[in-house]
Amino acid sequence: MSERVGKRSKRVRLHNTFVSDQLQEAFAKGLLKPGLNVPQLEPTKAVNNVEGLKKCLAEFKKNLPWAERLDLTNYPAADIVAKAEGRAQQPEGGEDVSAEDDFQREMYFYRQAQATVLAALPKLHKFKIPTKRPEDYFAEMAKTDQHMQKIRKKLLLKQAAMEKSEKAKKLREQRKYGKKVQTQVIQNRQKQKKAMLSAVKKYQKGMTDKLDFLEGDQDQRPKGSAAKKQINKKGPNSKKKYKDKKFGFGGKKKGSKWNTKDSHDDVSGFKAKMAHGKGGKHFGKGGKTNKRPGKETRRKMKARK
Structure with a gap:
C-alpha cells in the first residue's frame, strides 16, 4: 500500500x-x-x-528488507454486508467505486486497510516482530521530568492557595453565624430573665399563687423535690395573707390610714372597757395579768416534775 x-x-x-x-x-x-x-x-x-x-x-x-519498509499492495477484503444480504460479490479488483460517493469510497479504503492488516500480521509474526504493546510499556514523554516537577509544584501551590481561601471563607461564614446565634441567645436570656423577674414580683405581691417561673430551673434541682411540692401546696403564708388583707395589692399607700367621714361615723368597733381602762392586759388594777414566773421559780417547777 x-x-x-x-x-x-x-x-x-x-x-x-x-x-x-x-x-x-x-x-x-x-x-x-x-x-x-x-x-x-x-x-x-x-x-x-x-x-x-x-x-x-x-x-x-531502496533495496531494503520488508521489515524495514512494511509496504503491502492488497485488494480490499470481502464485503461482509453484501455477503450477509446475499448479494453477488464482484471479483477482486473488479469493483467500480464512484469517486463522488463518499461512503462507498471510505468503505473501500476501510476494506483495503483490513485486508492489509490481515496480510501483514502473519509476516510480522514470522519475523518475530511484536504487534502488541507490553504491559510494562512506558512511552517517552515530550516534557522532561524536571519540567513536569515544576508544573506539579505550581499546581500544588495553586491547590493549597485555593484550599486556604475556601477555609478562610468558611471561617468568616461561621463567625457571622456564630455572632448571630450568640446575639439571639443573649436576647432570649434577657427576655427569660425579664419574664422571671416580673413573675417573681407578682408572686411577692400576692397577685398570683403559681410558681411556673421556677420550672426553668427544674433541670438543676433533683427530681421529686419535696420543697417544690410543699411550696406548690402551701401557697402564701398567713403573714402574707394578713398584709394583703390589710394593705391590699398595691396602689396608694401614703395617707391610707387617715380618718375619713365614714370611719368617724362608724362606731361598731368601739369597746368601752378598752377605752376606760377596764380591759386588756395592763389596763386598771383589777385587770387580769399573765405574768411570767421568775427564773428560780421555773427551775423549781422543773425539779418537781
Missing part, C-alpha cells in the same frame, strides 16, 4: 511540474491575461511518460 502511495505522490509532482512549464510558456508568448481564470483553447493531452516515472521511482527506491 505504501508503494501505491509513493507512486501517487510522484505522479502529482510530475503533473505540477508539467502545469508550471505550460504556464511559463504561456507567459512568454503573452497569452496570460489579468484574472484568475485562463481560457484554454485546446484541451491538454495527458502524457504518460513511462520512462520518466520509472526513472523517478528508481531514484527514491
Whole structure:
C-alpha cells in the first residue's frame, strides 16, 4: 500500500511540474491575461511518460528488507454486508467505486486497510516482530521530568492557595453565624430573665399563687423535690395573707390610714372597757395579768416534775 502511495505522490509532482512549464510558456508568448481564470483553447493531452516515472521511482527506491519498509499492495477484503444480504460479490479488483460517493469510497479504503492488516500480521509474526504493546510499556514523554516537577509544584501551590481561601471563607461564614446565634441567645436570656423577674414580683405581691417561673430551673434541682411540692401546696403564708388583707395589692399607700367621714361615723368597733381602762392586759388594777414566773421559780417547777 505504501508503494501505491509513493507512486501517487510522484505522479502529482510530475503533473505540477508539467502545469508550471505550460504556464511559463504561456507567459512568454503573452497569452496570460489579468484574472484568475485562463481560457484554454485546446484541451491538454495527458502524457504518460513511462520512462520518466520509472526513472523517478528508481531514484527514491531502496533495496531494503520488508521489515524495514512494511509496504503491502492488497485488494480490499470481502464485503461482509453484501455477503450477509446475499448479494453477488464482484471479483477482486473488479469493483467500480464512484469517486463522488463518499461512503462507498471510505468503505473501500476501510476494506483495503483490513485486508492489509490481515496480510501483514502473519509476516510480522514470522519475523518475530511484536504487534502488541507490553504491559510494562512506558512511552517517552515530550516534557522532561524536571519540567513536569515544576508544573506539579505550581499546581500544588495553586491547590493549597485555593484550599486556604475556601477555609478562610468558611471561617468568616461561621463567625457571622456564630455572632448571630450568640446575639439571639443573649436576647432570649434577657427576655427569660425579664419574664422571671416580673413573675417573681407578682408572686411577692400576692397577685398570683403559681410558681411556673421556677420550672426553668427544674433541670438543676433533683427530681421529686419535696420543697417544690410543699411550696406548690402551701401557697402564701398567713403573714402574707394578713398584709394583703390589710394593705391590699398595691396602689396608694401614703395617707391610707387617715380618718375619713365614714370611719368617724362608724362606731361598731368601739369597746368601752378598752377605752376606760377596764380591759386588756395592763389596763386598771383589777385587770387580769399573765405574768411570767421568775427564773428560780421555773427551775423549781422543773425539779418537781
